[in-house]
Amino acid sequence: MTRTTAALFSVVALCFILIPPQAEAAVTVGEKVTEFSLVDVRTGKEVALNQVTGTNGVALIFVATQCPYSNAFNQVMADLAKEYRAKGIAVVGINANTTEPAEDVKQHAESKGLDFTVLKDDGEVAGQFGATRTPEVFVLDKEMVVRYHGAIGNSKIPTTNAAQAKADDLRPALDAVATGSPVQVAETKAFGCMIKR
Amino acid sequence: MAVITVLIAALLSSALPTVGEDLMEKAIRPHQGQVVVVNLWATWCGPCREEFPDLVRLYKENKGSVVLVAISMDEPEDAGKAQEYLAQHKSDFPAYIRGFKDFDVFSNALDPNWKGAIPATFVFDKSGKRAFSHEGKVTYDQLKKVIARLNK
Numbered sequence: 001m002t003r004t005t006a007a008l009f010s011v012v013a014l015c016f017i018l019i020p021p022q023a024e025a026a027v028t029v030g031e032k033v034t035e036f037s038l039v040d041v042r043t044g045k046e047v048a049l050n051q052v053t054g055t056n057g058v059a060l061i062f063v064a065t066q067c068p069y070s071n072a073f074n075q076v077m078a079d080l081a082k083e084y085r086a087k088g089i090a091v092v093g094i095n096a097n098t099t100e101p102a103e104d105v106k107q108h109a110e111s112k113g114l115d116f117t118v119l120k121d122d123g124e125v126a127g128q129f130g131a132t133r134t135p136e137v138f139v140l141d142k143e144m145v146v147r148y149h150g151a152i153g154n155s156k157i158p159t160t161n162a163a164q165a166k167a168d169d170l171r172p173a174l175d176a177v178a179t180g181s182p183v184q185v186a187e188t189k190a191f192g193c194m195i196k197r
Numbered sequence: 198m199a200v201i202t203v204l205i206a207a208l209l210s211s212a213l214p215t216v217g218e219d220l221m222e223k224a225i226r227p228h229q230g231q232v233v234v235v236n237l238w239a240t241w242c243g244p245c246r247e248e249f250p251d252l253v254r255l256y257k258e259n260k261g262s263v264v265l266v267a268i269s270m271d272e273p274e275d276a277g278k279a280q281e282y283l284a285q286h287k288s289d290f291p292a293y294i295r296g297f298k299d300f301d302v303f304s305n306a307l308d309p310n311w312k313g314a315i316p317a318t319f320v321f322d323k324s325g326k327r328a329f330s331h332e333g334k335v336t337y338d339q340l341k342k343v344i345a346r347l348n349k
Contacts, residue, residue, distance in 0.1 A: 068241045132332060133314035156299050160241070160272055189301055191270075194244060194314040194333045 026130020027138065029186045032145045034128065038094065038119035041106040049144070052117050056088030057141040057177045059170065061152065062126060063093040063118070064134040065100045065108040067193035068160040073135050073152050074112045076165050080152075080174070081116035087178040089139075093118040096126035097134075097196045123197035133192035139173050139183075148173035150188030158191040213276045213283075215296025216268055220306045224293060225321055228264045232347045233321040234340065235307065239270045240278045244334040245316040251337040252318075253286050255344065262348050265290040270315055322347045 027033050037048045052058060061077060064070040081091035093114060095105045102120040109118045125131075129138055139148035151158075153166040169188045176183040216224050225233050236252055238245035256265035267290060269279035276294045283292050297303040304311055307319050308330040320329035320343050329343045 066243070132312050156301070157297070158270075158300055189304060189313050191300055191304075191313040191315075193242060194316065196244070 025128060027128070027146050027149075029146050029149055032143065033138075033140060035144070036125050036128065038121050038125060039102065041095070041102050041109060041118050041120050044102075047117070047119070052090055052092050052119075053140070053142070053144075054085065054088045054090040055142065056180075057139060057147070058090045058092055059084070059174060060129075060138045060140065061091065061093050062129075062131045062134050062136045062195060063095055063114075064097050064193055064195075065095070065104055066097075067134045069158065069192040070134040071112070072160045072162045072165045074114060075162060076152060076167050077135075078113050078115050080167055080170070081114075084174050084178065087174075089174055089178055091116045094121050094125060094131075095119070096121040096123050096131065098123060099196045123195075126195050126197060132195055133190060134195060135192055136190045137170055139170070139177055141177050141180075147177050147183045148186050151190040155188040155190065213269070213280050213292060213294045215273070216293035217295065217297030218299065218302045218306070220303060221325070224266050224268070224291060226325055228266075229325050230323055231261075232259075232263045232323060232344055233266055233325070234263060234344075235266045235268065235319045235321065237268050237270055237307075237315045237317045239315060240275065240282050241271070242315055246282075248316055248334045248336075249286060251335075252340070253288065253290075255337060255340055256290055259344060259348075263344055267292045269294045271295075320344070320347065 035049050037046045039045065040047050077091060077093070084091060093116060095118060105118060105120055135152050137148065137150060137152055138146055141147050148170070151169045153168045153170060154164065155169045159165055172185065173183045225235070234252065238249060252265055256263060267283065267288065271279045271294060273294060273296065279294055304313065308327060311317055311330060312332055314332050316334055318331045318335045319327060322328045328347055
């Protein structure tokens, strides 16, 4: 075996070690995401990611109607949407639970005051992002690059208590993306309900 | 009446011990020599409730060689509800409720690659080494295979 062949063989072997063939695609921090379109549950119309993104970026939050962890953050999400709309970052909810139809998601968004775009996903976008639970956030900058992935807040002691829910993990990332600064903590662990795909 | 309710709630919650960053020392290592199945569940979690009877069945069929450790991720104040659910399933396996101060430390002890969704099930071999991790609903057959392999 020549040295070149041996080197090539090592690289190929390493690829198999590092990338297990069964691993599901997942976006990572620093990666640019592929454009997608989903149906807005309020209008019933399909919208593309770039249509719902603010001038500085977007916070995509995988949400659920039935998950207590997701529901604990309803008010927090609505407050963030209002506050960061003025700073050029849109908050967008994505419901990827196959057990929760678009009509239920619409009613839930209206009754819980989720005053931001909520999209319905059949699981494809959740698969593309590697999202497995609710609530789980991906913050993208205006170039569609993932700058933060993880929890909305309370990541040290997750809570189902709305009175305790806060955006302490997500807020610094949104502030950084809004001003074009580096995100100091780009990943936190989001605890939550398994997305039913 | 309110005082009695509070007292009952306090009694029920005190019956379910907490586990957190001390997970390995408290809930896994004491069972060295047996296969330990750690299941994270919550009373509000539908898929957790669906898989729970299978876990109990596996434990009962393999008593002596397999221990089931059920950790409720309910809020500590809901310990009574968790206790009630366990009683309905006639649980006689070690059961805890979450009591960690830092979820990162707790989840890393289970498996640093666990993304954070429940239900989640982790199997530790007889020496206490993690041999299997699963996020989402686990099936009876899936776990049975893992247990058979580790009990060889």
